[in-house]
Amino acid sequence: MEQPLAARNHQCALTRRMSHLTLNRLSKRYGETVAVADVSLSVARGESVALLGPSGCGKTTTLRMIAGLIQPSAGAIEVLGVDVTQVPAHRRNMGYVFQSYALFPHMSVAANVGFGLDERGVGRSERDRRVAAALSQVRLEGLSARKPRELSGGQQQRVALARALVIEPDVLLLDESLSNLDARLRDAMRLEIRDLQRSLGITTLFVTHDQTEALTLCDRIAVMHAGRVEQIADPVTIYERPASRFVAEFVGRSVVLPVERSEAGLVLGGRPVRTAHPVPESRALELFLRPQRIALAGPETEAGAHNRLGGVVRSHVFVGDRLEVLVDTQAGRVTVETSGAGAVAQPGDAVSLIWSPSDTLVFARAAP
Amino acid sequence: MREGAGPWLGAAAALVYVVLLAPVAVVVFIAFSADSFIVFPPSGYSLRWFQRLWAHEALMRGLSLSLMLAGIVTIGSLAIGVPAAYAIARAKVPAAGALKAFFLAPLLLPTLVLGLALLMALQPLRLTATLTGLALGHMVMTVPFVIRLMVTTFATLPDEVEAAAASLGATPWRVFRRVTLPLAIPGLAASAFLSFLLSFDETVISLFISGPRASTLPVEMVRYVEGRTDPLVAALSVVLIVATLFVILVVERIAGLARVVGR
Structure with a gap:
């Protein structure tokens, strides 16, 4: 450099x-x-x-x-x-x-x-x-x-x-x-x-x-x-x-979840979560995800290097060009956008949310 | 919902019009009277009072002075009032709001007070009973009217249109001439019309500052009526009514046309 x-x-x-x-x-x-x-x-x-x-x-x-x-x-x-x-x-x-x-x-x-x-x-x-x-x-x-x-x-x-x-x-x-x-x-x-x-x-x-x-x-x-x-x-x-x-909030849609800092790293809904990006110094943090970058998988799927969060499908919202799946997780409610093609998890199904550390952004929480 | 006014409201409105216009109708009848005194209804009809009017020197001199005075007052009021209104509307002067209120003041004063004040102010300047003095006196009345009207006119013009002209390379003066002024034509026509009529009609102020050297038509009419009671003044009134209607029609054409061309 x-x-x-x-x-x-x-x-x-x-x-x-x-x-x-x-x-x-x-x-x-x-x-x-x-x-x-x-x-x-x-x-x-x-x-x-x-x-x-x-x-x-x-x-x-x-x-x-x-x-x-x-x-x-x-x-x-x-x-x-x-x-x-x-x-x-x-x-x-x-x-x-x-x-x-x-x-x-x-x-x-x-x-x-x-x-x-x-x-x-x-x-x-x-x-x-x-x-x-x-x-x-x-x-x-x-x-x-x-x-x-x-x-x-x-x-x-x-x-x-x-x-x-x-x-x-x-x-x-x-x-x-x-x-x-x-x-x-x-x-x-x-x-x-x-x-x-x-x-x-x-x-x-x-x-x-x-x-x-x-x-x-x-x-x-x-x-x-x-x-x-x-x-x-x-x-x-x-x-x-x-x-x-x-x-992040103004451009595009985002999923925002509270995330905690521990000695080992960041914790989301009781599970460790990785990011490929810098984390601000602030104590109160929030995690930003693009809803179309989250994959839905079966409850026992191995995430490997990716982040994983378990949850239960609550409902579907059909928006025409996409299907939004609302999932209740330990960390809060998450909206996942899918194309709607193929088999989609039905309300009540247990699922895993999987996404890449490079799609994981962390910002300081806004003052209330 | 029913369209328009109901029969009762319509009848009431018609009654109001009759009451308002009846005296004018009486004047018109008397103007064409053949009698030597004011009698209603006249015993015969003729044009003799119009002929007498034409030959009456004092009234004719008053008429020509009043017309000239009204013309000067109109031009003067627009020359002062339009730039002032533009500055106030575009807030280019400090305390534009206070100025606007200040220019309202002459409209709120009784004309009697204004006339006396003008007499005392113009006397030492030797301007009483002169065309200049009368024009200044009338403009104290008309300029505030022009400012009021033109502030409203300019305020309703979108300033983005002027900004667009400036961004296209027009100097402030060119913006005013090519964009602001053409769009303000309806307001200008109304201002000119109002100034002219206010000046032409002004009696109280004129009574204070007129004299044998310069006497306006309304003042001459008051003098005439004081001495005599014949239908001559009625004939003059008819002439004035017709002339006013004519001016209104012309202005309506210009202003109406401007509105069609403008927005």
């Missing part, structure tokens, strides 16, 4: 050069309230990063500070190595897609999309050509004369996207852009936005509270909680190796 200093410096310089958008200890306070605290983030050219978190975690405030719509209390924003913290919004060249779309209601679709080009002094014929190209990019040809209120939610969303893309922004900022659409349209738009983002190679920051959106759309995810970034990593790492209890 230890690198020579020169090599490390070189690598530092390299990442800095490649960074397209850099947030350096960005903070925003409203009086006593801290909305965003020390957010640092480096986004490479063409990369898409999600700011994921519950409402009120400071993700939209962060996005608005990047766009210049909110002045940060402290910290700096750099685009292509240039500090833009004091640059007003209209000179930042950021494409912002609002949750409400914020289309200009008194202008046609074409005038909406052409707005940013007008403000940049682009000539009439050039503007018309680029507006037409942007509208065909989002598959809205033929609607250019319509007014926003004559469009469906999905169409308005596309106009907002075309309007932000047509100015060829340095960074595309999407604020909960899909949350006002119904579920089916959301799935379609999600794929569409990802394809567009990839094919244009545009650096994108995506604010969302929807983990599916973050996991499917983005190269990396920054999970935010109470104004701070809890973890920045690729989607697989976020899901498989959450760095904190909050990330």
Whole structure:
């Protein structure tokens, strides 16, 4: 792990050069309230990063500070190595897609999309050509004369996207852009936005509270909680190796069981349990498992190097694409997700729950 | 649930309208009277009072002064009230809430007090009985109205729309001109209309600060009625009613159109 200093410096310089958008200890306070605290983030050219978190975690405030719509209390924003913290919004060249779309209601679709080009002094014929190209990019040809209120939610969303893309922004900022659409349209738009983002190679920051959106759309995810970034990593790492209890609970479903520390190691429901990961110093601990990583087996199955917990099946819950089996164990009730295919243990059956130490995460118990 | 009002409620409403509009109807009849005095019903009908009105110099001078004054007051009130309302609505000034309350004050004062105060303030400045003085006096009434109306108008415009314009490269002034102002047209039309009518109709304040050099139509009408009782003033009233209805229709068209174009 230890690198020579020169090599490390070189690598530092390299990442800095490649960074397209850099947030350096960005903070925003409203009086006593801290909305965003020390957010640092480096986004490479063409990369898409999600700011994921519950409402009120400071993700939209962060996005608005990047766009210049909110002045940060402290910290700096750099685009292509240039500090833009004091640059007003209209000179930042950021494409912002609002949750409400914020289309200009008194202008046609074409005038909406052409707005940013007008403000940049682009000539009439050039503007018309680029507006037409942007509208065909989002598959809205033929609607250019319509007014926003004559469009469906999905169409308005596309106009907002075309309007932000047509100015060829340095960074595309999407604020909960899909949350006002119904579920089916959301799935379609999600794929569409990802394809567009990839094919244009545009650096994108995506604010969302929807983990599916973050996991499917983005190269990396920054999970935010109470104004701070809890973890920045690729989607697989976020899901498989959450760095904190909050990330583990917020992303994906979890089985949480109390676990005790003894001289020999960790004890779960009176039996030793192993983990391949570090255990925090705290006395009160909790064990986190992904419900689909737990295997159901017969009561006397030998677990080998794996962890084993005995229990009795209580009930089944059919959820369509999976079957949830509720098992009562010494350590508490555990939900196991199975595909539902083949023979499934029936209520009242004694079973073993078996899972790998590498799927076993241990965090400090939350304060009650 | 039954649609609309029941027969009793409808009848009651009709009665209220009759009571309210009956005096106006009487005025209309008398305006077309052929008599030399106010008699109802008139013994004959003619247009003679309209002809007399047209030839009456003092009233005609009052009318043209009132129209000019109302025009100046309207432009002045919008020029002051719209930027002030924008600053208050967007909380760009400290104590926006207190300012909003402060601008309500002239609306709550009796106009009699306001008129006396204006007389005492304008006298030393030698502005009584001048167009400037009258315009300033009327604007004390109209600016608060414009601010009230426009604060509400701006407050209902989503600020995300303005933020979107800024993020697309529009300077604050361009945002105001290309986005905020067009979306505020219904409010602007209502403000202009209200300022014009308030100024045109203002009597109490005008009585205090008018004089032989500059006298508005309402003041001339009061003077006329003090001395005589013929149907001339009724004819003038009919002219005013028709003119007001015309303005209302025009504004309704503009504001209604703006609403259709806008949202």
